[in-house]
Amino acid sequence: MSDPRFEGFQAGAGQPRETRAQRPTVDNSVALLVLEDGTVYEGTAYGARGTTLGEAVFSTGMTGYQETLTDPSYARQIVVQTAPHIGNTGVNDEDPESRRIWVAGYAVRDAARIPSNWRSVRTLEQELADQGIIGIKDIDTRAVTRRLRDQGAMRAGIFSAEALYDDVGNRKAPHEFLEAVRSQPDMLGARLAEEVTSADPYVIDPADHGWEGEPIATVAAIDLGIKTMTPVRMAERGLRVHVLPATTTFADIEQLKPQGVFLSNGPGDPATASTQVGLLREVLNSGTPFFGICFGNQILGRALGFDTYKLPFGHRGINQPVMDHATGKVEITSQNHGFAVDAPVGETVTAPESRYGRVQVSHSSLNDGVVEGLRCMDIPAFSVQYHPEAAAGPHDSAYLFDRFVDLMKEHQNA
Numbered sequence: 001m002s003d004p005r006f007e008g009f010q011a012g013a014g015q016p017r018e019t020r021a022q023r024p025t026v027d028n029s030v031a032l033l034v035l036e037d038g039t040v041y042e043g044t045a046y047g048a049r050g051t052t053l054g055e056a057v058f059s060t061g062m063t064g065y066q067e068t069l070t071d072p073s074y075a076r077q078i079v080v081q082t083a084p085h086i087g088n089t090g091v092n093d094e095d096p097e098s099r100r101i102w103v104a105g106y107a108v109r110d111a112a113r114i115p116s117n118w119r120s121v122r123t124l125e126q127e128l129a130d131q132g133i134i135g136i137k138d139i140d141t142r143a144v145t146r147r148l149r150d151q152g153a154m155r156a157g158i159f160s161a162e163a164l165y166d167d168v169g170n171r172k173a174p175h176e177f178l179e180a181v182r183s184q185p186d187m188l189g190a191r192l193a194e195e196v197t198s199a200d201p202y203v204i205d206p207a208d209h210g211w212e213g214e215p216i217a218t219v220a221a222i223d224l225g226i227k228t229m230t231p232v233r234m235a236e237r238g239l240r241v242h243v244l245p246a247t248t249t250f251a252d253i254e255q256l257k258p259q260g261v262f263l264s265n266g267p268g269d270p271a272t273a274s275t276q277v278g279l280l281r282e283v284l285n286s287g288t289p290f291f292g293i294c295f296g297n298q299i300l301g302r303a304l305g306f307d308t309y310k311l312p313f314g315h316r317g318i319n320q321p322v323m324d325h326a327t328g329k330v331e332i333t334s335q336n337h338g339f340a341v342d343a344p345v346g347e348t349v350t351a352p353e354s355r356y357g358r359v360q361v362s363h364s365s366l367n368d369g370v371v372e373g374l375r376c377m378d379i380p381a382f383s384v385q386y387h388p389e390a391a392a393g394p395h396d397s398a399y400l401f402d403r404f405v406d407l408m409k410e411h412q413n414a
């Protein structure tokens, strides 16, 4: 067998012997997290296997992973949990904040092997797999977080199992994943609310949430990625809430004759929400009381004529300190935002769209001074950049729903 043409062939087998012997078996348990700056973290596959792309962001919540995963504002983001143990309380059917998991991928350090909670019906890994969510575990999430904090949120990808191998079964070099990571669209300029909104309107009734007697008011809530607990917190206060799709027009709203209009949280860049900015201007022009949360705060900011901008790494977690400038009180809040309104903190200014009169930044972040709330002084409108419904808690900010009720009552009496 000195003829080089036969090298690697076993007599009679008709197959190149070396190729067969060297072909590696696919290791189903390996996963990589690849950041757009070229950093690669190798860990263990978690949940579904394959390839997923998204913006890598970190969340500092110590609890509430089910609420995080099902928050539609996380669409197209790979969430890295800073809390090292995830999945300890399993998954239940009561805590989801929407109809499905929205994160594009999930990165954790130690995933619980045996969940323990009286409400748990399955493991988190099972839930991720069932919903096709690709994750990675056993990576140094602290290192990832420090990198994202220093370099800013980055485009990223998780690649696992088959996705790690080329056509002939060889492990791809890590840099081979970078092209896919870098070719995905940026979160800046992403228009996503229409992708996550419910197509059909529905009503959340006070009677189903412990309210006795007639509803005190009707609210039109525009779903840009609304979370389950938001209309519930309103219904608990006697508000009948019509949850409406992101494409709702002012004429649709008028038909309901609501006493108040609400704009929800939602994914994507507020600079792309021109439809909703236009809608909100019609609402403000009509004098109807308005309350907005998160994306809704950014849309109010833009409707008033302020700009929005992308934060370097954003605020995500349920332990974000905010100052209420009206009372001087500090609230610990639930947040998930990567963009913010560019308005001056600490002074009353005339809105750039001057027909809306004077505006104050009502709340700001105690970590970095970012605008966390807006209050109009001459029209009945206010909003916060955080999530006062805070399903996993804390509940410091629940008073904002009372403020909305008061605003509608004042307006009705006026």
Ligand SMILES: NC(=O)CC[C@H](N)C(=O)O
Pocket: 073, 264, 265, 266, 267, 268, 269, 270, 293, 294, 295, 296, 336, 337, 338, 339, 340
């Ligand atoms: N939760 C939200 O509504 C977030 C709003 C917007 N998508 C942001 O990242 O800032």
